[in-house]
Amino acid sequence: MNIPKSxxxxxxxxxxxxxxxxxxxxxSKKELQVVLLDKHNYHNFQPLLYQVSTGGLEPDSIAYxxxxxxxxxxxxxxxxxxxxxxxxxxxxxxxNIGSLKFDYLxxxxxxxxxxxxxxxxxxxxxxxxxxxxxxNLRSLILENFEDALLTSNLHERNALMNFVIVGxxxxxxxxxxxxxxxxxxxxxxxxxxxxxxxVQINLVQSGDRILKxxxxxxxxxxxxxxxxxxxxxxxxxxxxxxxxxxxxxxSDLTFEAxxxxxxxxxxxxxxxxxxxxxxxxxxxxxxxxxxxxxxxFNNIFAIGDVAQxxxxxxxxxxxxxxxxxxxxxxxxGDNLLRLIENKPLKPFKYKDKGSMATVGRNKAxxxxxxxxxxxxxxxxxxxFVHLFFLIGFRxxxxxxxxxxxxxxxxxxEARLIIRPYKNKFKP
Amino acid sequence: MNIPKSxxxxxxxxxxxxxxxxxxxxxSKKELQVVLLDKHNYHNFQPLLYQVSTGGLEPDSIAYxxxxxxxxxxxxxxxxxxxxxxxxxxxxxxxNIGSLKFDYLxxxxxxxxxxxxxxxxxxxxxxxxxxxxxxNLRSLILENFEDALLTSNLHERNALMNFVIVGxxxxxxxxxxxxxxxxxxxxxxxxxxxxxxxVQINLVQSGDRILKxxxxxxxxxxxxxxxxxxxxxxxxxxxxxxxxxxxxxxSDLTFEAxxxxxxxxxxxxxxxxxxxxxxxxxxxxxxxxxxxxxxxFNNIFAIGDVAQxxxxxxxxxxxxxxxxxxxxxxxxGDNLLRLIENKPLKPFKYKDKGSMATVGRNKAxxxxxxxxxxxxxxxxxxxFVHLFFLIGFRxxxxxxxxxxxxxxxxxxEARLIIRPYKNKFKP
Numbered sequence: 001m002n003i004p005k006s007x008x009x010x011x012x013x014x015x016x017x018x019x020x021x022x023x024x025x026x027x028s029k030k031e032l033q034v035v036l037l038d039k040h041n042y043h044n045f046q047p048l049l050y051q052v053s054t055g056g057l058e059p060d061s062i063a064y065x066x067x068x069x070x071x072x073x074x075x076x077x078x079x080x081x082x083x084x085x086x087x088x089x090x091x092x093x094x095x096n097i098g099s100l101k102f103d104y105l106x107x108x109x110x111x112x113x114x115x116x117x118x119x120x121x122x123x124x125x126x127x128x129x130x131x132x133x134x135x136n137l138r139s140l141i142l143e144n145f146e147d148a149l150l151t152s153n154l155h156e157r158n159a160l161m162n163f164v165i166v167g168x169x170x171x172x173x174x175x176x177x178x179x180x181x182x183x184x185x186x187x188x189x190x191x192x193x194x195x196x197x198x199v200q201i202n203l204v205q206s207g208d209r210i211l212k213x214x215x216x217x218x219x220x221x222x223x224x225x226x227x228x229x230x231x232x233x234x235x236x237x238x239x240x241x242x243x244x245x246x247x248x249x250x251s252d253l254t255f256e257a258x259x260x261x262x263x264x265x266x267x268x269x270x271x272x273x274x275x276x277x278x279x280x281x282x283x284x285x286x287x288x289x290x291x292x293x294x295x296x297f298n299n300i301f302a303i304g305d306v307a308q309x310x311x312x313x314x315x316x317x318x319x320x321x322x323x324x325x326x327x328x329x330x331x332x333g334d335n336l337l338r339l340i341e342n343k344p345l346k347p348f349k350y351k352d353k354g355s356m357a358t359v360g361r362n363k364a365x366x367x368x369x370x371x372x373x374x375x376x377x378x379x380x381x382x383x384f385v386h387l388f389f390l391i392g393f394r395x396x397x398x399x400x401x402x403x404x405x406x407x408x409x410x411x412x413e414a415r416l417i418i419r420p421y422k423n424k425f426k427p
Numbered sequence: 428m429n430i431p432k433s434x435x436x437x438x439x440x441x442x443x444x445x446x447x448x449x450x451x452x453x454x455s456k457k458e459l460q461v462v463l464l465d466k467h468n469y470h471n472f473q474p475l476l477y478q479v480s481t482g483g484l485e486p487d488s489i490a491y492x493x494x495x496x497x498x499x500x501x502x503x504x505x506x507x508x509x510x511x512x513x514x515x516x517x518x519x520x521x522x523n524i525g526s527l528k529f530d531y532l533x534x535x536x537x538x539x540x541x542x543x544x545x546x547x548x549x550x551x552x553x554x555x556x557x558x559x560x561x562x563n564l565r566s567l568i569l570e571n572f573e574d575a576l577l578t579s580n581l582h583e584r585n586a587l588m589n590f591v592i593v594g595x596x597x598x599x600x601x602x603x604x605x606x607x608x609x610x611x612x613x614x615x616x617x618x619x620x621x622x623x624x625x626v627q628i629n630l631v632q633s634g635d636r637i638l639k640x641x642x643x644x645x646x647x648x649x650x651x652x653x654x655x656x657x658x659x660x661x662x663x664x665x666x667x668x669x670x671x672x673x674x675x676x677x678s679d680l681t682f683e684a685x686x687x688x689x690x691x692x693x694x695x696x697x698x699x700x701x702x703x704x705x706x707x708x709x710x711x712x713x714x715x716x717x718x719x720x721x722x723x724f725n726n727i728f729a730i731g732d733v734a735q736x737x738x739x740x741x742x743x744x745x746x747x748x749x750x751x752x753x754x755x756x757x758x759x760g761d762n763l764l765r766l767i768e769n770k771p772l773k774p775f776k777y778k779d780k781g782s783m784a785t786v787g788r789n790k791a792x793x794x795x796x797x798x799x800x801x802x803x804x805x806x807x808x809x810x811f812v813h814l815f816f817l818i819g820f821r822x823x824x825x826x827x828x829x830x831x832x833x834x835x836x837x838x839x840e841a842r843l844i845i846r847p848y849k850n851k852f853k854p
Contacts, residue, residue: 002577004620041569042843058825060485060841067617068840077620080573080844097577131845142468146507150429150524190494193431193504394832394840398485398825405821413495413821414487416469417507418558419846 001100003077006033009340012093012100014083014271015108016043016066019304019325021391023106026333028073032340035100037081037093040130041066045390047322048399049128050171053137054178055415056406061398063131064391083109086273088300094273104299104336107271107286108329111305111320114265114284121166124244125260128171137261138414139421141179144258145187147422149194155256161199162257164247166239167264168203168210170357173222175261176203177359180229185410201231202255204247206238206264211365213319214355218365221374225359239264266320268306280308285317290347292332301336303328309348318350322389327351358382361407428527430504433460436767439520439529441510441698443470443493446731446752447535448818453760455500459767462527464508464520468493471558472817474749475826477598479561480568481605482842483833486558488825491818510536513700515727531726531763534698534713535756538732538747541692541711548593551671552687555598564688565841566848568606571685572614574849576621582683588626589684591674593666594691595630595637597784600649602688603630604786607656612837628658629682631674633665633691638792640746641782645792648801652786666691693747695733707735712744717774719759728763730755736775745777749816754778785809788834 003010008031013020016038027034042063051057070076081095092101113129115122126140127133141163148160163179165172179201187196203210203226209219210226210233226233238250247255268285278287278295285308287295292307294300301307304325308317318324328348335345354368356378364379366372373381383403390396406412430437435458440447443465454461469490478484497503508522519528540556542549553567554560568590575587590606592599606628614623630637630653636646637653637660653660665677674682695712705714705722712735714722719734721727728734731752735744745751755775762772781795783805791806793799810830817823833839 002579040844041573042845058485058487059845060487060843063843063845065617065840065842068842071616071619079576080570135845143507146468149506152429189498190492192498392840394829394838397828397832401824401828402821405824411821413492413819415492415495416487416490417467418469418486418490418562 001079001081001095001098003033003035003079003100006075008033008075009103010035010101011104011106011336012037012102013106013108014093015110015304015306016040017046017108017110017304017325018322019110019329020106020108021066021069022326022329023108023303023333024070024073024076026330027336028076030337033075033077034073035077035079035102036066036070037079037083037095038066039080039082041078041080043069043391044131046129047170047386048390049131049134050175050178052131052134053128053141053175054182055138055142055412056178057399057402058414059131059135061395061402062390064395069391083271086271086300088273088297091299102299104339105301106332107274107294107300107302107306108304108325109269109271109306111266112269113262114267115262116265118241120241120243121239121260121262124242125166125262127262128175129266135419136421139417139419140259142415142417143420143422145191145194149191158198158200159245159256160258161196162202162255162259163200164202164204164255164257164260166204166260166262168205168233169213169263170211170355172203172205172261172263173210173226173357173359175263176201176226176231177229177363180226180231181360182412183230186412186415190415202234202257203231204234204237204239204249206236208235210235211357214357214365215367215372217372218357218367218374222357222359222365225363228363229360266305268308270306274300274302283308283317291335291345292328292348301332303332314350321355323353324350356382356385428506428508428522428525430460430462430506430527433502435460435502436530437462437528438531438533438763439464439527440533440535441520442535442537442731442733443467443505444473444535444537444731444752445749446537446756447533448493448496449753449756450533450535450730450760451497451500451503453757454763455503457764460502460504461500462504462506462529463493463497464506464510464522465493466507466509468505468507470496470818473556474597474813475817476555476558476561477602477605479558480555480564480602481609482565482569482839483605484826484829485841486562488822488829489817490558491822496818510698513698513727515700515724518726529726531766532728533759534701534721534727534729534733535731535752536696536698536733538693539696540689541694542689543692545668547668547670548666548687548689551669552593552689554689555602556693562846563848566844566846567686569842569844570847570849572618572621576618585625585627586672586683587685588623589629589682589686590627591629591631591682591684591687593631593687593689595632595660596640596690597638597782599630599632599688599690600637600653600784600786602690603628603653603658604656604790607653607658608787609839610657613839613842617842629661629684630658631661631664631666631676633663635662637662638784641784641792642794642799644799645784645794645801649784649786649792652790652792655790656787693732695735697733701727701729710735710744718762718772719755719775728759730759741777748782750780751777783809783812
């Protein structure tokens with residue numbers, strides 16, 4: 001890789017997500033050469049991907065060019081690279097654009113969808129972890145309505161208008177709510193010649209409550225909100241397969257559906273080379289100590305979703321969400337500088353700032369450490385917090401305007417099939 | 428095609444561009460069944476595609492869902508369909524989703540890029556007629572800069588940073604100006620480790636002036652503006668081939684370039700079935716009379732880019748631009764109603780409202796019928812007119828905010844490679 005030599009120690013960061021960017025910002029203007037590698041040239045605000053899928057937001061307004069984040073930092077280098085392996089012995093990373101030596105390495109490669117080895121589901125269902133995936137889902141949803149108009153086969157039409165979302169974490173809940181609002185507010189106007197009352201939105205959850213990481217009260221209220229919107233919530237049902245036509249479950253329940261969105265699990269996006277006992281086989285996350293150091297190495301770290309810091313309080317590591325990632329990134333920034341100055345490292349302590357999910361207009365649930373609330377105020381808090389964490393003034397303004405517009409007009413104007421999804425298969 | 432029977436006469440419109448949409452609006456609330464067919468589910472504002480390619484605007488804000496345009500019109504049907512043939516004898520259109528009988532047919536299928544039969548150019552150069560094509564170009568431009576960083580081969584690096592735009596109509600001029608502004612304002616910050624002064628922007632024109640449809644003064648001033656921005660303008664040079672590496676011309680001049688944008692010609696997007704003497708072989712446009720009626724038919728019409736109305740004033744038809752398309756759409760709307768009521772048709776008369784092109788910030792040229800002006804004021808007029816013709820309040824607002832932001836910050840934030848272009852070839 002074509003990076004100039006430097007007299008400063010070189011820190012290589014793999015991944016420009018919440019963790020990687022928070023770390024990079026901490027290292028700006030220090031006596032370090034920092035190289036950030038990512039498969040994409042943008043940082044993407046994952047919590048709002050479901051709004052891209054449902055036509056509420058443009059993809060460009062929840063993405064931010066990584067080069068722009070780094071532009072005022074001296075000694076910073078960005079490379080668009082897909083890292084395939086880490087050579088821990090020779091201290092180098094190997095990628096599609098060549099290899100690069102490091103003095104310090106930070107793996108911040110995030111997470112990917114976990115299909116738990118189920119090939120039929122992996123092959124036939126939709127994911128929503130990246131912007132292209134979210135755009136594919138947007139196209140598929142809209143193409144299905146167009147196709148539903150064309151068929152006089154009732155069976156086929158119902159399958160085209162049947163949506164099954166597997167997994168009732170924040171992603172599944174937010175997507176289900178958004179689809180229900182589209183069903184109610186947009187479809188009857190856009191498709192006057194289609195009986196859109198037959199659109200079914202199913203949210204399937206293996207556990208006995210939705211939003212299981214949140215409070216009982218939040219779960220209960222979110223479920224009420226979803227039912228108000230006409231979403232069918234199925235609890236204690238585990239999806240076992242999907243052949244592209246029929247979703248099977250561990251009970252007699254089946255769904256005939258053209259669209260299945262898999263939001264039932266994520267796993268670490270670990271990288272070859274760190275695959276000894278430091279890699280936890282179940283979660284595919286890299287085990288780190290309280291300094292985010294990878295077991296057995298002094299100069300290799302992992303932060304964010306890909307890192308699992310097992311403590312008494314967090315037997316399965318921290319939640320795979322933005323907050324722990326940002327906090328670990330910032331914390332490691334300080335620790336790296338201590339390490340270089342041969343000062344003792346400080347252990348990471350996660351500050352749980354709470355969690356939240358939105359179901360629809362005026363409908364959200366918020367759990368703060370001190371108090372919990374639901375409804376209109378929660379919904380405003382949810383919007384405010386999401387706007388605050390978006391990177392970039394323009395993005396905030398454009399997202400804000402879209403939200404105001406969508407709220408006032410009960411609309412979502414970005415219902416555009418820019419790149420057809422089905423046509424990939426039908427030439 | 429699954430369209431309900433109706434006692435009203437059926438008008439089928441092929442194409443939801445400027446002409447088709449203007450016509451559809453005229454026919455709303457009349458005693459007609461109107462079926463609009465388009466390959467895309469959105470209307471796209473072509474004059475701003477170059478800003479999508481250069482990261483200044485989101486694609487979603489220059490597109491508008493066709494269903495939303497039609498939503499308050501009774502007896503209107505939209506179908507996402509690719510029409511392959513017109514059966515003029517049996518009065519039906521044949522498409523990928525089946526066939527449909529019509530009482531009246533309006534072909535408003537627009538235009539496509541004209542490579543004048545040059546296969547090497549067609550295979551290797553980029554087009555900018557649709558949103559996906561514009562996004563491909565955006566990706567390619569950005570990928571080229573990323574690749575330029577990786578190579579130490581000076582030859583290869585120069586080719587990656589050499590842009591050749593063929594054709595100096597409004598599209599070519601506007602794109603060249605936008606690229607020049609990126610070179611000046613964004614590249615040095617984004618790529619501090621690349622000598623971006625070596626970026627070359629070449630605008631090649633076979634005629635002896637740029638913007639040849641505009642006044643001599645506009646041409647001259649636009650050329651000055653481009654030269655101020657560092658664009659190389661080549662006049663009286665005809666590009667003869669491009670093998671993916673080297674652009675050849677009718678002179679000794681050649682360019683080694685990875686990116687060639689072909690903006691040197693368009694032709695009508697005529698449809699099989701109307702291919703007798705009514706189809707003009709050179710322009711691939713359908714010959715129509717002064718009522719936009721296709722030669723030899725009473726109930727088949729063509730409007731917009733695909734129609735060529737040859738008169739003494741317009742020996743090559745009207746310019747293939749938004750204005751004639753909109754005017755013909757509106758005019759035909761009135762004429763169709765006259766035809767149905769057995770009233771005499773009124774001939775179409777084009778009102779030339781003038782033309783304009785922008786080169787960069789504070790740099791535009793405007794030719795109005797009564798007076799011509801260039802510079803800052805022209806630039807404001809250009810922006811105002813383009814905002815005015817955009818469909819939809821949200822789109823106008825989002826575009827306006829992006830323009831203000833880009834102007835104040837000398838920035839273009841949508842420099843995102845959402846779907847890599849080169850990766851299509853390199854798996």
